[in-house]
Amino acid sequence: MDTRVKICGLSTPETVDVAVEAGAQYLGFVFFPKSPRYVDIPKARALAVEVPMGVAKVALVVNATDAELDRITDQVPLDMLQLHGTESLERVSDIRARYGLPVMKAVGVSGPEDLAALDAYGMVADQILVDTKAPKGAVIPGGNGLSFDWRLISKRAWNAPWMLAGGLTAENVVSAIQTTGAKQVDLSSGVESAPGVKDPAKIRAFMAAIRDA
Numbered sequence: 396m397d398t399r400v401k402i403c404g405l406s407t408p409e410t411v412d413v414a415v416e417a418g419a420q421y422l423g424f425v426f427f428p429k430s431p432r433y434v435d436i437p438k439a440r441a442l443a444v445e446v447p448m449g450v451a452k453v454a455l456v457v458n459a460t461d462a463e464l465d466r467i468t469d470q471v472p473l474d475m476l477q478l479h480g481t482e483s484l485e486r487v488s489d490i491r492a493r494y495g496l497p498v499m500k501a502v503g504v505s506g507p508e509d510l511a512a513l514d515a516y517g518m519v520a521d522q523i524l525v526d527t528k529a530p531k532g533a534v535i536p537g538g539n540g541l542s543f544d545w546r547l548i549s550k551r552a553w554n555a556p557w558m559l560a561g562g563l564t565a566e567n568v569v570s571a572i573q574t575t576g577a578k579q580v581d582l583s584s585g586v587e588s589a590p591g592v593k594d595p596a597k598i599r600a601f602m603a604a605i606r607d608a
């Protein structure tokens with residue numbers, strides 16, 4: 396399968412290397428302190444400077460202020476910003492204009508009522524991340540290892556390129572791609588041995604599952 400993969404929540408040089416060697420096209424660094432995958436700016440910088448050209452370095456933020464984004468973008472070499480909070484359409488446009496980086500907006504889906512937001516954000520963002528809506532009371536708004544009903548977006552397309560996320564694993568990713576028609580996928584928990592601990596064998600197995608399909 397010709398599918399582009401983003402592995403999110405990398406926090407060690409070893410797992411960055413494995414993700415790159417295994418063929419991931421995007422690497423995500425989580426700048427949300429409540430996450431078990433959190434990396435501070437010096438750590439993210441140390442990881443990002445070692446990423447080879449051609450692999451996109453994505454900063455994941457949640458309702459970040461301009462001051463926070465200024466610090467991150469000043470110090471970490473980046474190729475994309477991922478907005479994973481409740482950023483409005485206008486805020487997405489402002490961030491695109493202010494930082495000159497492509498912006499991917501995450502949109503949570505749990506039922507048909509969530510689909511209109513995909514249309515709207517697809518008009519203002521460079522990419523959309525179609526992710527499972529976090530359960531009420533969740534500590535983190537993404538990275539919870541939960542899938543939504545993929546049939547909701549079967550063969551759908553939006554104005555912007557998109558990625559499928561939410562509970563993807565080596566075991567279910569081929570079915571997810573076949574059901575949705577996704578050309579890009581994103582995952583975090585599905586390649587971990589514990590929250591925040593990426594597992595090299597699971598990263599390789601996930602990439603192999605797509606390659607061999």
Ligand SMILES: O=C(O)c1ccccc1NCC(=O)[C@H](O)[C@H](O)COP(=O)(O)O
Pocket residue numbers: 403404423425427430431432455457479526535536537538539540541560561562563581582583584585
């Ligand atoms: O992963 C996190 O810790 C996280 C924290 C705060 C906001 C978003 C977060 N992750 C977003 C991602 O891009 C995940 O890869 C995506 O939600 C899929 O996660 P998973 O279901 O664990 O594969």
